[in-house]
Amino acid sequence: MPGIAVRAAKRFEQSTTDTFAHGSAARRGWTLFIACAGVALVIASMVALNTALSGIAAATSATQTQLTWIVDSYTLLLACLVLPAGAIGDRYGRRSALLVGLAIFSVASAAPLLLDSPSQIIAARAMAGAGAAFVMPATLSLLTAAYPPAERTKAVGVWAGVAGSGGVFGLVGTGLLIEVFDWRSIFWTLSIAGLVLLLLTLTIAESRDSTAPRLDVPGAATIGAALAVFVFGILEAPAHGWADPRVLACLVGGVVLAVVFGVIELRRRHPLLDIRLFRDPYFGTGSAVITVVYLATFALFFLVTQYLQQVLGYSALAAAVALSPMAIPLLSLSALSSWYLPKLGLRTVVFASMVLVAAGFLCMRTLTADSSYLEVCWPLLVISTGFGLCTAPTTSAIMTAAPDQKQGVASAVNDATREVGGAMGIALAGSILASSYHHHVAGALVGLPEPVRGPASDSLAKALAVAHQLGPDGLQLAERSKEAFVAATNNSYLVMAVIVAVASVFVTILAPGRDGEQLDLVRRRRGRGASGAKSVAGPGNTIPPVSQDESVGTARG
Template sequence: MVETLVRPDQRNDRAGVGGSPRARTWTLAVACMGVGLVVASMTALNTALGDLAVATSATQSQLNWIVDGYTVALACLLLPAGALGDRYGRRGALLAGLVIFALGSAAPAMLHTPLQIIAGRAAAGVGAAFVMPATLSLLTVAYPKEDRVKAVGIWAGTAGSGAVLGMLGSGVLLEFWAWHAIFWSLGVAGLVIFALACTVASSRDSTAPPIDKPGAVLIGAALAIGVAAILEAPNRGWSDPLVWGGLVAGAVIAAVFGVVEVRRRQPLLDMRLFADPGFATGVASIVVLFGATFGFFYLGMQYVQQILGYSPLMTAVAFTPFMVPLAICSALSFWYLPKLGLRLVIFMGTALMSVGFISMHVLDLHTSYLELAWPTLILSTGIGFCTAPTTSAIMGAVPDEKQGVASAVNDASREMGGALGIAVAGSILAGRYSRELAPHLTQFPAPVRGPATDSLAKAVEVADKLGPQGRPLAELSKTAFMTSMHSSTTVLAVIVAVAAVLIGLWAPGPDGRQLTPVRGAVARARRAAGRHRAAAR
């Protein structure tokens, strides 16, 4: 009789804490390995694009999609994959995803045309879409609520460090082998983690609702079209019909998804959750965080390689300190989050990020590594301060039978933020670079001016071919790049600072209250969501 009075999410919580501490720690280790591999795969190919271009004769657009095809496939399938894990088993979703990821990652090592490599990367992204939400939802149902923030903090720190680990690993591989080794290594790593994941306890929620197929199709299409359009913006420009048309189409489909979900008894994503200040703060903050992270890497990698002349491996080594404050702050979130509250944590973290971007103005053509390191550490500290609390806010607002979907929302926010960060930074960099350089190239012939204004890399390549006469061109191009990079970091600093104020006004404090007068509306939305779930059961 007592059991009938216990809500399904309470039953799941009791089941989740039934395992031994050793079993939960092992689940955390496997989950961190899985998410680390998925994130590392996003950046691993950045160090090998030059080799790929030579070996496959890929165009610049094809090279972009060798990287971005993975991201688009991952983003558009995250929510359906998370729901499938909730419904049919999270460990099963993790295992299936790892197999698909391993096969898709290894396939390009045996293929030779750009289109085949793009297809293989997209297949790996499909597998990653099942892996990423499964790793987080396995943790949140395995750990008791009082320990979840600590586990999520370790997971979030690993996810945040994955980008640097991917560059570092691929840089080491390229020192000894050809680019094929990167694909083979990703495939083998996926199979190794698959073997380890077989030992993790199964996790399936019998109360999870059936898969909302219309919702899955709509949100998948919206994310795929929107992310693809954003990723094309730096190359085509925001005024290109494919870019703005894709953004409009993605927004319209997303709006249709919201209307459909509100009317369904068992939606894929309960839209009323966005009225919860913790959930909404988590989603908005993660978009900002990962936009800043990927925008920084997009600018920083080009600066370190093109201006300072670092090799791919040394570039990865140069960014390794980025992981230290991020990992420490994420792991300690269980201590400072209850004391400070989500509002102050997010405000302080985003403010630090803004300071980090402004501090990048000290960089010039002859910067030392230490002058690069300290703005990087400021930025990383701000990101690390916010990463785990925002993820915990999202997961904590959703009942246990929907943890896979909540994890997918968290991951989709990361992908959307990363794509936006690259698009904003890349668009400003490309536009300002061309405007700054073009007036100074009148003394050069037209065959030189065209490639030089496309990018710094092409300008340096042309300058090398010209010999001593190319030195002025290289200097002019590098100066124009520095000016445009500073413009990009200024815009990113302003965006993050504005987000800090807006999110700080909306986010709840330690007492769960907001500064803005929306508590009554939120309370009503929560009661309505509770009645909606009760009616569905």
């Protein structure tokens, strides 16, 4: 009897997996909808509170540091738990991981409705980030398991487009809520949306790899600590400076822990993440490009939102609506990636996209304190076109390069690069903006009393508040402060353009072309011949034979 029960359980599990992987088009489409809704909820929650910080500060008496951590605690927990969460989904079920993550997210999002101290809200947001860490990798790995290889790139393209546009959706939604209700409505909305999505997730089939090994606990603990320490250092850099000993200690400590993680994984029979995957041109290119793209994305949102609200005088809702056209090229180009990627190859797509992003940032430097919306909109469309061109292809490259039984981990790598890139983007943009603004506004404060100079030199928001208190005498201070802020944002845009341009050169050298070859490895591979080599197929390409020691042994979709 026990043997019959075991065999019946195995048949049921196999039939469930087969039904999931080979279900009808309608069932796959429903899975795609739920996956996109899940990633949109997670990304929207990252930016949701940016428009509500003033209301939270007034209601809870939170300090500026506490307000920062109300936003950042979510990102920190999401970044450090996403890799272990992806592995747990592979082992115990991706739908189950999605359900657990949504349950945690929903309860944690509702907690601030009952809690009123800043420290309690920070803790609740951190818990919501922990739930989001289970949601993000599960949504993408469910798609790659549900769709056959021929249709997978298109589905991943839609998911990537929604993920790239999630920040815009979040800004528009929360701006509308703040316009009609108070800041607590954001938490109500996030909690209810999570619960509704949890119920909808019950309607899709489970997906798991029955042969997946147990969780690599040493690897999970090490990489979680590495990401937590490194991201913590990045988040603290704008407040304390990049040369602060605590910041440097965190950055160095995170890198050291990452190296330790690599050593551990090389010695594990069943590693959490086979780091040799990064030698694969598709996996390595995808990871690098997504990191740079999200660094630029979050830096852009950080800078342009403040410009629209504080310089041009837009409300939170108006600023969000002003950014909404960016979603058009992001969604359309991501959905079309399965058409243009095979024709152009990953190398050409990556290079073209990053050139557009760098050019768009340079165009943003033409803005002034009295620019029109049209002058703001067209550079944003150039940048979002670059984002949309490469987001889906690089995501597909990561997922296709990883073995089928590691789709959850591959999705988690994709998500972790987004979180680290986003945190670095905000920290870099914030640091450059603060130091540059302080330098440019100094001339406008000459001759003013110290009680005015001190706050006005800290930020544009404080300068405008001081100018308002001065009455007519404050008009000149307000105008000069806005000009200083625009000059500071121009410096930030220039740095972002340089970072993206330099990255485009290195990443393009590493990226495989339409023929599947990398520029810097072509001669080496051709010189070694085909002895003991095997062919590895890429997403829409074929890589020439590589020697056994260079192969990562991955199963391609």
